[in-house]
Amino acid sequence: MVRYIVKRLFQGLPLLLVISITLFLLMMNIGDPIATMGGRTITRQSDRERLTRQLGLDKPISVQYLYWLIGNDWTKVDSDGDGIPDNYGTRHGILRGDFGTSLVTRKPVTELIGERIPNTLLLMVASEVVTVFFALLFGIYSALRQYSVMDNIMTALLFIAYSMPIFFVSLMSMYIFAVLFKKWGLPYLPTVGMFDPQVGKTPWQIFIHMILPVFSLSVTYFAAYSRYIRSTMLEVLSQDYVRTARSKGLPRRQVVYIHALKNAALPIVTVIGLDLPFLLGGAVVTERIFAWPGMGRLFLDHVSRSDLPVVMGILMLVATAVVVFQIITDIIYAWLDPRIRFD
Amino acid sequence: MTSALLQVTDLQTRFHTPEGIVHAVNGISFHINEGETVAIVGESGCGKSVSMMSLLKLIPTPPGEISSGTAIYRGTDLLQKSEREMEDIRGKDIAMIFQDPMTSLNPVLTLGRQLTESMREHLGFTKEQAEERAVQMLEQVGIPDARRRINEYPHQFSGGMRQRVMIAMALSCAPSLLIADEPTTALDVTIQAQIVELVARIRESLHMAIIWITHDLGVVAGMADRVIVMYAGFIVEEADVNDLYDSPGHPYTLALLAALPRIDRRRDHHLKSIAGSPPNLLVAPHGCPFAPRCEFVIEKCRQENPPLIQIEKNHSSACWVDVKTGAPR
Amino acid sequence: MNNQTPTLSELADDLITPPLTLWQLGWLRFRRHKMALFGGVILILLFIFAFGGAFLYTEKYANFNDTSQRLLAPSAEHPFGTDSIGRDILARTIYGGQISLFIGLVSVIIETILGIIIGALAGYYGGVIDAILMRITEAMLNIPTIFLLIVMAKFFGGNVPEIEIAGRVFSGSVIVIIVIIGATSWMYLARIVRAEFLSLKENEFILAARATGTSNSQIIFYHILPNTVAPIIVSSTLSVANAILAEAYISFLGLGVMPPTATWGNMLESSAKYLDSAPWLWFFPGMLILLTVLSINFIGDGMRDALDPRSRTI
Numbered sequence: 001m002v003r004y005i006v007k008r009l010f011q012g013l014p015l016l017l018v019i020s021i022t023l024f025l026l027m028m029n030i031g032d033p034i035a036t037m038g039g040r041t042i043t044r045q046s047d048r049e050r051l052t053r054q055l056g057l058d059k060p061i062s063v064q065y066l067y068w069l070i071g072n073d074w075t076k077v078d079s080d081g082d083g084i085p086d087n088y089g090t091r092h093g094i095l096r097g098d099f100g101t102s103l104v105t106r107k108p109v110t111e112l113i114g115e116r117i118p119n120t121l122l123l124m125v126a127s128e129v130v131t132v133f134f135a136l137l138f139g140i141y142s143a144l145r146q147y148s149v150m151d152n153i154m155t156a157l158l159f160i161a162y163s164m165p166i167f168f169v170s171l172m173s174m175y176i177f178a179v180l181f182k183k184w185g186l187p188y189l190p191t192v193g194m195f196d197p198q199v200g201k202t203p204w205q206i207f208i209h210m211i212l213p214v215f216s217l218s219v220t221y222f223a224a225y226s227r228y229i230r231s232t233m234l235e236v237l238s239q240d241y242v243r244t245a246r247s248k249g250l251p252r253r254q255v256v257y258i259h260a261l262k263n264a265a266l267p268i269v270t271v272i273g274l275d276l277p278f279l280l281g282g283a284v285v286t287e288r289i290f291a292w293p294g295m296g297r298l299f300l301d302h303v304s305r306s307d308l309p310v311v312m313g314i315l316m317l318v319a320t321a322v323v324v325f326q327i328i329t330d331i332i333y334a335w336l337d338p339r340i341r342f343d
Numbered sequence: 344m345t346s347a348l349l350q351v352t353d354l355q356t357r358f359h360t361p362e363g364i365v366h367a368v369n370g371i372s373f374h375i376n377e378g379e380t381v382a383i384v385g386e387s388g389c390g391k392s393v394s395m396m397s398l399l400k401l402i403p404t405p406p407g408e409i410s411s412g413t414a415i416y417r418g419t420d421l422l423q424k425s426e427r428e429m430e431d432i433r434g435k436d437i438a439m440i441f442q443d444p445m446t447s448l449n450p451v452l453t454l455g456r457q458l459t460e461s462m463r464e465h466l467g468f469t470k471e472q473a474e475e476r477a478v479q480m481l482e483q484v485g486i487p488d489a490r491r492r493i494n495e496y497p498h499q500f501s502g503g504m505r506q507r508v509m510i511a512m513a514l515s516c517a518p519s520l521l522i523a524d525e526p527t528t529a530l531d532v533t534i535q536a537q538i539v540e541l542v543a544r545i546r547e548s549l550h551m552a553i554i555w556i557t558h559d560l561g562v563v564a565g566m567a568d569r570v571i572v573m574y575a576g577f578i579v580e581e582a583d584v585n586d587l588y589d590s591p592g593h594p595y596t597l598a599l600l601a602a603l604p605r606i607d608r609r610r611d612h613h614l615k616s617i618a619g620s621p622p623n624l625l626v627a628p629h630g631c632p633f634a635p636r637c638e639f640v641i642e643k644c645r646q647e648n649p650p651l652i653q654i655e656k657n658h659s660s661a662c663w664v665d666v667k668t669g670a671p672r
Numbered sequence: 673m674n675n676q677t678p679t680l681s682e683l684a685d686d687l688i689t690p691p692l693t694l695w696q697l698g699w700l701r702f703r704r705h706k707m708a709l710f711g712g713v714i715l716i717l718l719f720i721f722a723f724g725g726a727f728l729y730t731e732k733y734a735n736f737n738d739t740s741q742r743l744l745a746p747s748a749e750h751p752f753g754t755d756s757i758g759r760d761i762l763a764r765t766i767y768g769g770q771i772s773l774f775i776g777l778v779s780v781i782i783e784t785i786l787g788i789i790i791g792a793l794a795g796y797y798g799g800v801i802d803a804i805l806m807r808i809t810e811a812m813l814n815i816p817t818i819f820l821l822i823v824m825a826k827f828f829g830g831n832v833p834e835i836e837i838a839g840r841v842f843s844g845s846v847i848v849i850i851v852i853i854g855a856t857s858w859m860y861l862a863r864i865v866r867a868e869f870l871s872l873k874e875n876e877f878i879l880a881a882r883a884t885g886t887s888n889s890q891i892i893f894y895h896i897l898p899n900t901v902a903p904i905i906v907s908s909t910l911s912v913a914n915a916i917l918a919e920a921y922i923s924f925l926g927l928g929v930m931p932p933t934a935t936w937g938n939m940l941e942s943s944a945k946y947l948d949s950a951p952w953l954w955f956f957p958g959m960l961i962l963l964t965v966l967s968i969n970f971i972g973d974g975m976r977d978a979l980d981p982r983s984r985t986i
Binding site: 251 | 399401403405426429430431432433434435438439441443446447448449450451452453460461464465496498509512513
């Protein structure tokens with residue numbers, strides 16, 4: 001198993017390398033970072049040149065990529081503009097954990113991302129838990145009552161939920177649970193930020209501020225998973241071994257939750273595991289609408305200011321998460337399926 | 344007939360599909376006595392499996408529907424029972440084994456788990472008691488090293504071994520009736536014989552009745568007491584096994600026997616296949632369902648479906664023609 | 673057997689249903705799919721709304737701003753209300769709908785062409801070509817689409833000139849958006865096509881074609897591709913919904929189609945600011961996007977049931 005994991009990791013590395021090169025090339029045209037740096041306008045030509053040199057932007061793109069990847073502390077760089085390399089560089093490169101320094105805030109990228117990751121993870125984990133819980137509930141219920149009125153109604157509703165763009169769910173839920181509830185004198189939910197600055201960052205504040213973003217992030221995935229779980233359960237319930245279990249006179253509970261669900265769990269776990277890092281995509285929109293201080297908003301803020309180190313850092317983190325989750329999913333699958341576990 | 348273990352009368356099962364109603368079983372009646380072995384024979388799709396699954400209420404409803412009939416088992420009608428009551432019958436009084444041992448065992452549960460759960464459910468055994476008995480059962484069906492292998496998973500067994508496990512599983516609660524739904528069809532010929540022999544041996548020790556479903560008359564010749572021949576959801580002939588082989592009373596049975604390879608036949612004797620295909624069960628039956636494929640067909644066959652009538656002692660056939668003479672009855 | 677009378681064989685023939693082609697069978701199943709038919713009706717109504725509506729309002733009116741008329745609630749004069757600079761929302765949803773539907777359809781054409789070419793090359797030639805193309809596909813699939821869209825929108829979206837098509841002036845960003853949506857969405861289709869090619873190229877009729885010296889391109893386009901049409905159609909249909917959503921997301925984030933050209937997505941962009949004071953700003957375009965996506969998903973689902981050979985259960 002350990003050998004398998006190591007092998008998979010090594011397979012993932014070239015993939016990440018290809019991704020990083022492609023993205024780096026795309027980054028070269030996302031705008032002039034110096035023009036928007038720190039909100040100040042840099043007008044003096046000499047300042048521009050100095051900054052360009054300091055940031056290494058005067059170098060050819062291949063060299064820039066190399067410095068980004070493995071740093072420049074092994075070679076002398078020209079720091080005073082006389083064309084002669086004088087001092088060793090200070091960057092260690094992303095491979096050694098140095099994501100570089102933000103062009104906008106001048107803070108290390110790892111620090112910027114590190115501040116935001118917990119907030120994003122909070123949203124994602126909460127959404128995933130809510131999504132999976134309700135999807136299992138609805139999916140299994142629907143499958144057990146195939147063709148019933150309830151099943152038909154739920155299928156139609158899930159189809160609508162599945163087609164809902166996240167921003168529309170967000171706006172609708174904000175309007176109903178914040179605006180209308182307030183108007184009707186009902187207890188209403190906050191819509192922006194992570195906590196009320198006047199109250200402070202208490203768990204309760206974070207909780208009530210989470211409700212709407214988590215709801216918005218969950219609706220589409222909930223609908224997709226419910227549909228998937230329903231069809232997987234239906235398929236499993238029609239298998240011969242379920243008929244065998246029933247012919248043994250086992251109670252329905254045992255047939256459904258042990259014989260059927262244990263088999264259905266295999267594809268369900270796979271889909272959920274592979275999808276999990278893609279929730280980050282939804283987080284971009286949700287965090288923007290709800291002004292949630294997470295990685296998605298960090299990405300949007302810095303992409304608009306052409307802050308290459310931050311943007312590249314976030315993208316590589318996301319791509320790595322996808323690779324890692326693929327491996328984790330494989331491991332869980334192998335652990336769940338005796339046909340693989342014992343081979 | 345008062346001694347019958349199971350008396351089925353006018354059983355009718357249909358499936359409601361988008362294409363229309365599939366008439367799978369069209370009012371069949373039969374009985375089985377304690378300790379008796381009855382074979383049900385017919386081509387695939389003739390309703391033999393569906394009728395047996397109907398008895399245990401294992402038909403998915405919808406789309407399936409048991410639209411009429413009674414099945415009196417030891418004085419009570421199985422078809423009137425609730426799902427909850429059926430759970431007590433299945434596996435305990437009436438057990439079933441299925442055609443494909445490769446798919447009939449749950450791939451993610453150990454054999455031990457699958458073997459013990461019905462004993463714990465029906466007989467109130469503890470885990471240890473059930474495991475002890477499971478090991479005995481496995482040894483009885485000829486699985487070596489049972490105590491160790493009980494912790495393994497189905498994929499670690501061969502097809503024949505899995506069918507032995509299925510049999511051990513079905514027999515663990517000592518049922519009084521075993522329904523075997525083509526248990527040898529998916530297996531190699533040599534293993535087929537072993538399985539038949541195994542079931543015959545266990546039948547003696549448990550004094551158990553067996554309904555053996557098959558499409559192969561050859562398989563049952565040695566073990567069945569009686570044979571029921573089904574076609575298109577009807578019983579077309581019913582007889583003691585020797586009578587059926589010696590003097591078949593229905594053209595379909597004749598055709599089935601002609602299709603059977605026999606070691607005592609001359610080498611130049613060609614096996615006959617039955618022309619045409621089984622009827623479309625979507626069309627409500629009108630006239631004799633076998634008429635389009637029948638050698639003996641007369642005009643009456645297309646007008647009216649012949650009832651199952653006694654032609655000799657313990658021998659019934661549903662045909663307007665006497666196949667021995669070719670003359671109308 | 674051999675002594676059957678003609679009447680008998682006639683009878684037997686009655687029992688055998690005549691074989692149907694895949695398409696006839698597909699249409700039969702599709703027609704039975706009530707939700708798919710319902711989706712079809714809604715989609716036709718949406719097209720009538722977006723293209724027929726152009727006879728009621730001119731594009732000039734849709735882009736005409738009158739700041740004295742800003743943020744008016746729906747009324748007889750402005751059935752959907754007006755936006756923050758006094759433009760009529762109904763007229764803008766009509767013209768925005770044209771662009772949104774146009775982007776959805778054209779980007780899917782690009783996606784389909786890319787997907788077929790990449791999938792066919794990888795599946796047919798295998799080996800190194802397959803390895804390279806599939807690594808690229810994997811790399812693209814490794815980043816959530818929204819990130820790719822944002823980065824690409826920034827990459828291509830610098831200063832694009834306005835363009836004129838059929839006497840109408842569009843923001844060049846429409847073309848940019850179409851290209852980037854097409855370029856970021858072909859991966860699933862490429863995988864489907866590749867899998868189909870892998871299984872089809874070993875078939876006897878392909879081997880026969882090869883043995884008779886048919887050229888590779890002829891085998892790809894005339895022998896294999898026609899056999900993969902059903903899954904391609906299903907996937908492409910569902911992709912239209914995703915493309916319309918992608919446009920909406922990227923425009924919602926302010927990186928999509930630039931004003932004054934309206935799309936349902938960019939109409940939503942600034943509307944969050946007026947969440948409580950002017951809900952009609954986001955409600956109508958949002959609802960139209962939802963209806964479009966929903967109806968296409970219904971149709972795609974029906975098509976999958978009808979055409980996908982793997983779901984052949986009746």
